[in-house]
Amino acid sequence: MPPVNLKRLAQELNLSIATVSRALQDSHEVSAQTKERVKALADALGYQPNAYASSLRRNISKTIGVVIPEVNNHFFSLAINGIEEVARQNGYHVLIYLTHDDYEREVDITQYLTGGRVDGLLMSVASGSQDFGHLQKLYASKPAIVFFDRVCDALNTANVTTNDYESGYLATKHLLEAGCRHIAHLLLSGNLSIGRMRMQGYQAALQEHGLPFDETLVLTGYGDDEQNTELITDLLRSRPEIDGIFASVERLAISSYQACHNLGLAIPETIKIIGFSNLGVASLLAPALTTITQPAYEIGKEAARILLRAIEKKKPILPSQSLTLKSELFARKSTARG
Amino acid sequence: MPPVNLKRLAQELNLSIATVSRALQDSHEVSAQTKERVKALADALGYQPNAYASSLRRNISKTIGVVIPEVNNHFFSLAINGIEEVARQNGYHVLIYLTHDDYEREVDITQYLTGGRVDGLLMSVASGSQDFGHLQKLYASKPAIVFFDRVCDALNTANVTTNDYESGYLATKHLLEAGCRHIAHLLLSGNLSIGRMRMQGYQAALQEHGLPFDETLVLTGYGDDEQNTELITDLLRSRPEIDGIFASVERLAISSYQACHNLGLAIPETIKIIGFSNLGVASLLAPALTTITQPAYEIGKEAARILLRAIEKKKPILPSQSLTLKSELFARKSTARG
DNA sequence: CTGTTAGCGCCTTCAT
DNA sequence: ATGAAGGCGCTAACAG
Numbered sequence: 001m002p003p004v005n006l007k008r009l010a011q012e013l014n015l016s017i018a019t020v021s022r023a024l025q026d027s028h029e030v031s032a033q034t035k036e037r038v039k040a041l042a043d044a045l046g047y048q049p050n051a052y053a054s055s056l057r058r059n060i061s062k063t064i065g066v067v068i069p070e071v072n073n074h075f076f077s078l079a080i081n082g083i084e085e086v087a088r089q090n091g092y093h094v095l096i097y098l099t100h101d102d103y104e105r106e107v108d109i110t111q112y113l114t115g116g117r118v119d120g121l122l123m124s125v126a127s128g129s130q131d132f133g134h135l136q137k138l139y140a141s142k143p144a145i146v147f148f149d150r151v152c153d154a155l156n157t158a159n160v161t162t163n164d165y166e167s168g169y170l171a172t173k174h175l176l177e178a179g180c181r182h183i184a185h186l187l188l189s190g191n192l193s194i195g196r197m198r199m200q201g202y203q204a205a206l207q208e209h210g211l212p213f214d215e216t217l218v219l220t221g222y223g224d225d226e227q228n229t230e231l232i233t234d235l236l237r238s239r240p241e242i243d244g245i246f247a248s249v250e251r252l253a254i255s256s257y258q259a260c261h262n263l264g265l266a267i268p269e270t271i272k273i274i275g276f277s278n279l280g281v282a283s284l285l286a287p288a289l290t291t292i293t294q295p296a297y298e299i300g301k302e303a304a305r306i307l308l309r310a311i312e313k314k315k316p317i318l319p320s321q322s323l324t325l326k327s328e329l330f331a332r333k334s335t336a337r338g
Numbered sequence: 339m340p341p342v343n344l345k346r347l348a349q350e351l352n353l354s355i356a357t358v359s360r361a362l363q364d365s366h367e368v369s370a371q372t373k374e375r376v377k378a379l380a381d382a383l384g385y386q387p388n389a390y391a392s393s394l395r396r397n398i399s400k401t402i403g404v405v406i407p408e409v410n411n412h413f414f415s416l417a418i419n420g421i422e423e424v425a426r427q428n429g430y431h432v433l434i435y436l437t438h439d440d441y442e443r444e445v446d447i448t449q450y451l452t453g454g455r456v457d458g459l460l461m462s463v464a465s466g467s468q469d470f471g472h473l474q475k476l477y478a479s480k481p482a483i484v485f486f487d488r489v490c491d492a493l494n495t496a497n498v499t500t501n502d503y504e505s506g507y508l509a510t511k512h513l514l515e516a517g518c519r520h521i522a523h524l525l526l527s528g529n530l531s532i533g534r535m536r537m538q539g540y541q542a543a544l545q546e547h548g549l550p551f552d553e554t555l556v557l558t559g560y561g562d563d564e565q566n567t568e569l570i571t572d573l574l575r576s577r578p579e580i581d582g583i584f585a586s587v588e589r590l591a592i593s594s595y596q597a598c599h600n601l602g603l604a605i606p607e608t609i610k611i612i613g614f615s616n617l618g619v620a621s622l623l624a625p626a627l628t629t630i631t632q633p634a635y636e637i638g639k640e641a642a643r644i645l646l647r648a649i650e651k652k653k654p655i656l657p658s659q660s661l662t663l664k665s666e667l668f669a670r671k672s673t674a675r676g
Numbered sequence: 677c678t679g680t681t682a683g684c685g686c687c688t689t690c691a692t
Numbered sequence: 693a694t695g696a697a698g699g700c701g702c703t704a705a706c707a708g
Contacts, residue, residue, distance in 0.1 A: 053685035
């Protein structure tokens with residue numbers, strides 16, 4: 001059973017390979033009749049063009065890469081959802097790579113990608129990355145790159161982000177207006193642009209309300225959830241004046257919730273918690289926490305759109321194409337009873 | 339600036355393309371000295387082999403595809419984690435495709451994949467799929483396939499699953515032994531093997547305890563969470579004798595939790611809930627629900643291992659390589675106070 | 677040990 | 693409207 005390729009089709013139809021190729025591409029310079037014959041046989045035999053031959057010849061792979069820290073995270077999985085959607089609609093394939101927030105892996109991965117395997121790249125940088133040499137090298141090697149959420153300002157390309165500064169500001173203001181006066185701020189280690197932005201918003205809101213910025217109310221968490229719960233529990237125990245918590249990451253909001261639970265502190269009566277969340281856990285808890293939700297799905301879609309447009313038009317991506325989408329604040333649903 | 343390919347390296351070194359190629363592959367038939375020279379220059383110029391040329395020539399793509407319903411789901415995202423891990427360790431790339439549990443899309447996707455783009459495939463079938471013609475066609479067209487979690491028995495290949503029947507049985511037994519006598523069972527529509535197995539376990543446990551199987555206690559939910567919460571609320575209102583719920587899917591467990599909350603039914607005093615969950619939400623709630631957790635990460639890893647081994651050895655995958663991993667039951671953590 | 681040759685399957689001038 | 697021929701970058705069989 002010979003393979004089904006252009007040669008095979010050509011032989012069976014007594015045509016040249018070139019004609020068959022053109023017919024399948026709906027070229028104007030092929031008679032309608034021939035087109036029909038060709039397509040009919042192609043269908044019958046289930047012809048599928050060899051993607052690699054085509055890529056090699058045309059120097060286009062119709063494939064994009066997605067490099068993110070992890071997928072087991074509502075934000076990123078929703079983003080992938082959006083990316084896959086846009087890619088599929090445009091006939092693109094999606095390669096996925098996970099860095100696990102590890103700098104070494106990120107470097108490794110970017111090296112694979114230097115080989116023309118992808119036409120473009122969507123990236124959210126690992127929290128551990130301080131040096132961006134690997135990204136610069138990758139960038140120099142061709143593929144279009146769009147960053148989303150966790151961006152790298154060292155490259156001259158577009159970013160799709162959310163209004164992190166403003167969100168941090170609004171979250172804190174929300175707590176202040178609800179009467180909180182001693183608001184702890186929780187964030188993750190690593191020097192992500194995101195964390196910095198949110199924290200600046202937090203500081204701005206405090207300042208606007210004439211409250212001092214107390215560094216000892218800022219807690220930096222790590223990877224392990226249980227450990228974070230411990231840290232927060234300790235903080236709450238030693239600082240009983242704390243009446244509000246602003247968690248810059250969903251997992252820290254959950255840990256806060258559990259810490260309060262462990263200490264028997266009523267939410268929201270004694271302590272109010274507001275945390276970033278992406279249709280994840282925080283809004284399902286009882287009592288539900290107030291959350292700030294990033295439009296993750298839309299972020300993925302928009303980032304993919306910018307990337308694909310640039311690829312199709314063969315134009316470089318400009319920083320001016322960057323987009324900032326708005327996060328939304330969801331106040332706790334009243335836990336209706338009856 | 340000419341491109342960095344074998345030709346370029348060969349020219350600069352006054353060697354033939356073949357020798358350069360062999361040197362970069364550490365072939366035994368190249369002098370150590372030449373190897374050094376070649377590698378040095380390759381490094382200096384940042385040579386990266388063109389993946390597509392190599393794939394075309396060798397008819398091997400070092401790429402696998404993952405076809406799953408969705409990624410925004412703890413089970414699948416953990417599984418991808420495992421898959422990506424194993425793939426990366428073996429130098430494979432991972433293409434991802436989402437069906438959104440839609441039969442049409444699944445058919446579309448399997449058609450793309452018939453073109454030799456991937457060496458193998460990991461799949462969890464869409465819940466809507468009744469006809470497996472597309473899978474049979476795909477299977478006939480070459481690539482190795484391993485199913486995980488949601489399998490398709492129509493193909494003669496390996497499956498990686500969990501002990502669904504046993505889990506359903508144990509979950510129900512757990513409730514029975516805790517004193518429940520009227521246990522509702524919640525599952526999703528679609529005729530997935532998984533749902534059937536778990537339900538059978540449920541029935542077996544009831545029978546063993548001499549309780550009748552009451553069809554009116556079985557509720558089939560749909561895609562929308564809020565709607566499901568409504569359905570469950572109605573069920574609980576109209577059947578106040580219900581004292582236990584076995585949810586075959588995490589989202590239904592959450593909906594049950596919220597329905598109880600809405601009705602003011604105490605968990606676990608009035609109603610005990612046990613639900614499948616994958617390090618997701620259910621165990622974080624307060625009170626925490628008892629959960630059955632599938633080893634999703636391990637499932638992904640094992641499925642990928644079976645697949646890659648078969649690809650590397652160029653041997654077909656046999657049903658006898660199927661694996662059944664065990665789910666674990668986690669009783670609710672005592673919500674420690676103080 | 678190294679070089680020459682011949683494709684993998686496809687697309688694209690150039691010729692007819 | 694069709695065909696013939698060359699080559700994308702790489703590998704592998706066959707010489708020497």
